[in-house]
Amino acid sequence: MAAHSVSPLAPSQYPELPAIAGLQLAAGHTGMRYKGRNDVVLMAFDRGTTAAGLFTRSTMPGAPVEWCRKILPRGTARALVVNAGIANVFTGKAGQQAVETTADGAARALGCRSNEVYLASTGVIGQILPAEKIVAQLPKLKAALSGTSWMDAARAIMTTDTFPKLATATCEIDGKTVTINGICKGSGMIAPDMATMLAFIATDAKLPANTLQALLKSANNQSFNCLTVDGDTSTSDTVLLFATGKAGNTPYEKATDRRLADFRRALVQVMAELAQLIARDGEGAQKLVTIRVTGAKNDTSARIIARAIANSPLVKTAIAGADANWGRIVMAVGKTAEPADRDRLVIRIGGKPVTARGMVRPDHDEAFATKHFRGRDVRIDVDVAVGKGAATVWTCDLTHGYIDINADYRS
């Protein structure tokens, strides 16, 4: 795989993630695909850690996704093993054996059960994962475990990503300070539906597994579900949330409990930040595009419309070329067949209204719109004027870079 230069949308600095009590991690190198960089991460959790997870809706899920789905009902976690380079997807029985070998190896190394070991893999589809190469690294990884290796871990899970993705926040439950850390990877094949590319979030909050799952699902709808790079939903999308319980708060059972309000806010903050980092590292991305649809029949309809705009190759190339061709936004709204009132539709580019009464406004300032499209942060608002549904989607433009990266990913 060719190395690609760092996205111009990369953050100018990365946050330093604090340690989470009850969690240690380390990154290492298997050599299964990438040379001269780490490609495997081990996370170890203290006893008492609960787990929540969301996964791709693809009917062609990878073996690690099936594994995680199988062990998730148990609700506890002692380890997470992630590798980059080979996704272990569409690998038949050999793929199942590879996840079992990896989970067994980690369970032996850490002295836990294999059904407390979560797994995720990312990279090429269809190649068998050489699990023995991961297992061989586990002793070294165990010896290197530390509370603060978040940046190393974020780097080790990258594939076509051009920068590591990390976010952190603190909040309070019962007056106790709680930390939430997250890392993720993703750049292409990004159109998470009920899940996302690989994202791993951890907190020292004490929360029952069922509560954690409900909190994750809700936060996901306001973060990774608002993201698309290319409309191609991955076979490996996985978001996992681990709670070590060391913060000492009361473990409230109800996800909607008002005493968890600050935690919910902080969780959305971390996850939304991670999701936006993926859009900023979309393959070939030169611009971060935020699309807000309002006035839809309901929120689901608003999301369908926002995604149609975000995934339209004609809209994405217009943004790439700084051609404020708003007619293509009209097209994308129309093609969904979702309820929309053409003659009251209002499109705003960079905050300025472009349309009124089913046509362009007489005062439309094309020079302003073009200038806005030339910037790094593009904002498109569309009111479809039939109801109260709203949704936001983050995406990026479609450039020659996407084609360069994807016309020759495997070589």
Next chain:
Amino acid sequence: MAAHSVSPLAPSQYPELPAIAGLQLAAGHTGMRYKGRNDVVLMAFDRGTTAAGLFTRSTMPGAPVEWCRKILPRGTARALVVNAGIANVFTGKAGQQAVETTADGAARALGCRSNEVYLASTGVIGQILPAEKIVAQLPKLKAALSGTSWMDAARAIMTTDTFPKLATATCEIDGKTVTINGICKGSGMIAPDMATMLAFIATDAKLPANTLQALLKSANNQSFNCLTVDGDTSTSDTVLLFATGKAGNTPYEKATDRRLADFRRALVQVMAELAQLIARDGEGAQKLVTIRVTGAKNDTSARIIARAIANSPLVKTAIAGADANWGRIVMAVGKTAEPADRDRLVIRIGGKPVTARGMVRPDHDEAFATKHFRGRDVRIDVDVAVGKGAATVWTCDLTHGYIDINADYRS
């Protein structure tokens, strides 16, 4: 708009379309947008001509689409006026006035009613159509009418098309020879759903309007509905079929009448040929891609899966780069969430099976697949192993050319 070099997939020669009794046509120049080429077509039909039409399902249809929908129930046609350069879409009341002005002008010129004048426009969205420029050309167009100007007409309706698109076939009804001619245009914003980009088909068969409509709808499902370039459904998709009735056959009422079998075959042949010409002229296309899905729950499910493969930017860029990355085909099947059996899925590239038992076959010949992807005609077959549904979709690869064309279409 920059001129783009002719698609490498253009046919090596164009068919010569014979005259259709009862139909005359001419092309002319309004100068509304393009310099040095024709941009308007007038087709005139003798009394007794019936009409059928299918239109975009977009909720943002252009004014000409609304006009045609309004007059179609009458079922008769005396004229068709088509212009290229400005689509007259999202133009509010001014757009409605433009279609009325054009239809009234043509009705005056030809001595018919304005509700017998069909209209279609293609080009930029959001600009007002200067109808007076079309009306000013009508006398000249009327004087130039001839039975054989099909190539001129096909050229005059082009926008980003790099070659004109024509097809013809003959068939028999009651032992009478019947001719079917068709022209179309389309290159980007191509993902017709119940309709297509602009396509105009004419025959000398004698058929009642209702029968004609049923025949068109059925043939459309086997032709334009099998086509996608970029998944972006146009606001202007229009396919019109006119029957002058001069062939002297019995006007059978039932579209499924076995005495119309040869006509149905010929109609599908002409329309499928036109649809494939659009795929061959997809913006930036270097390869024609035929995707056949079998074994789906039903035909609708098969089409959803085939379209997901055809519209996947990752699949399209892999084909562009001649990277036989079949894992992306697995991804595209999976992302639809349509029923599919991962562990019995069979993908064939260029006819050779690649997968079995949920993984790559031991005898997979990657060199063969790569060589096949290097060719101009790419064939992908996918059996999803759950039922008897089948569908075929034609598309093209996604190349730097698409981005070049669309990042700066308007300038």
